[in-house]
Amino acid sequence: MNVETALQRLKEKGYKRTKQRERIVEIFVQQDQYIAAKDILKTIQEDFPGVSYDTIYRNLYLLTEEEILETTELGGEKHFRLGCETHGHHHHFICTTCGKTKPIEFCPMNSINENLKGYDVENHKFEIYGKCPQCH
Amino acid sequence: MNVETALQRLKEKGYKRTKQRERIVEIFVQQDQYIAAKDILKTIQEDFPGVSYDTIYRNLYLLTEEEILETTELGGEKHFRLGCETHGHHHHFICTTCGKTKPIEFCPMNSINENLKGYDVENHKFEIYGKCPQCH
DNA sequence: TCAAAAAATAATAATGATTACGATTTAAAT
DNA sequence: ATTTAAATCGTAATCATTATTATTTTTTGA
Structure with missing residues (x-):
């Protein structure tokens, strides 16, 4: 963008x-x-x-x-x-020092086979926090 | 507990x-x-x-x-x-109305095959938000 | 080009969550 | 019972965020 x-x-x-x-x-x-x-x-x-x-x-x-x-x-x-729309829906690794991110293509919602019957899912968040190579 | x-x-x-x-x-x-x-x-x-x-x-x-x-x-x-230690490490569905939660046993970190070489992973968050059956 | 209307901004104040602090009280160990 | 560290109370300060009002800027179209 x-x-x-x-x-x-x-x-x-x-x-x-x-x-x-x-x-x-x-x-x-x-x-x-x-x-x-x-x-x-x-x-x-x-x-x-x-x-x-x-x-x-x-x-x-x-x-x-x-x-x-x-x-x-x-x-x-x-x-x-x-928002990086090139990847479509995705998640991020977020560096807790500099804030830079690395896209994670994997979305856990695709792998959910828990029974959420009766639950109205509105949203979800999956984020990995840590140090990027530069800040490590 | x-x-x-x-x-x-x-x-x-x-x-x-x-x-x-x-x-x-x-x-x-x-x-x-x-x-x-x-x-x-x-x-x-x-x-x-x-x-x-x-x-x-x-x-x-x-x-x-x-x-x-x-x-x-x-x-x-x-x-x-x-903290509900009975389930070991796990995540939650969280009701955005009443705050009640439902444990999600699935952990996306087990399914991550992205290459995070060079990244120091400290933490992660996976949460699903929505309405529980009572608030729906 | 110019004027009008809508949108956006500046300056500042208010709010609400969180943190900090000094004086006092309390728990627990001897 | 005394001592001492920890915890609490009461209150103030901080910090992110939101709200308000007057003013300025964009845009549109006559």
């Missing part, structure tokens, strides 16, 4: 193209890893000193809603990353 | 037996589900009106540290439940 594709998708839904929004998407395209809201804020303030958390969160949630970003909880705070 | 076993295990580590701690463990033994810190506080205040969050969190973390409780993040807040 590149910046233009993402913004194009937003435009189709009637969302406007703003410099801040553009920059946020750009950051995610550049950094292929999970990033916390506060780090997005820090980075974007280099270009737009005035941005507020309101702008950050509003856009992060919008981008997640539009399936441009994926989100997960790391160490008590939400982290976001560009 | 019952209350005595849990407190005994703490005693062996030199931790004291207090009425508050005892009551906290008791709540988890009685309720077989994930509970948020604030709900533990509310319940325990029926018996000990003065308890503070400090006491709650200190004990929740201690009990988790000692592997008496398990923890997960639900809707932005930490939830705790009694």
Whole structure:
């Protein structure tokens, strides 16, 4: 996913193209890893000193809603990353030091033969945490 | 796991037996589900009106540290439940309405044949979210 | 091009979970 | 019974997240 594709998708839904929004998407395209809201804020303030958390969160949630970003909880705070649609549905190894990820193609839901009759499955999470080769 | 076993295990580590701690463990033994810190506080205040969050969190973390409780993040807040050691290592279906869980014996790590050479795996999470039969 | 309308932003305040701290109390060991 | 470390209470501080209101910016289309 590149910046233009993402913004194009937003435009189709009637969302406007703003410099801040553009920059946020750009950051995610550049950094292929999970990033916390506060780090997005820090980075974007280099270009737009005035941005507020309101702008950050509003856009992060919008981008997640539009399936441009994926989100997960790391160490008590939400982290976001560009959704990598090339692989279709998949999971991640997540480095607990740098936040970089490695796609895991295997999905445990395909292997579930537990009896979940009567249970309404809405969602699932499978994540492996540890140190990537660089941080190891 | 019952209350005595849990407190005994703490005693062996030199931790004291207090009425508050005892009551906290008791709540988890009685309720077989994930509970948020604030709900533990509310319940325990029926018996000990003065308890503070400090006491709650200190004990929740201690009990988790000692592997008496398990923890997960639900809707932005930490939830705790009694670790059910009867099943050995396992995962959970978690009801997003009431917090009750159903053990899932299957562990995806046993089925991982992705190449994680060079990656130091520390931990993993596999959780299925949805509605249990009662909340459905 | 220009004006209007909708959307987005900035600045700031509020909320809610979690953590921290100093004074006091309590458990348990001698 | 005394001592001492651990635990608690009461309260304040912190930190992520959400909300609010006034202002600014995009976009659209006359």
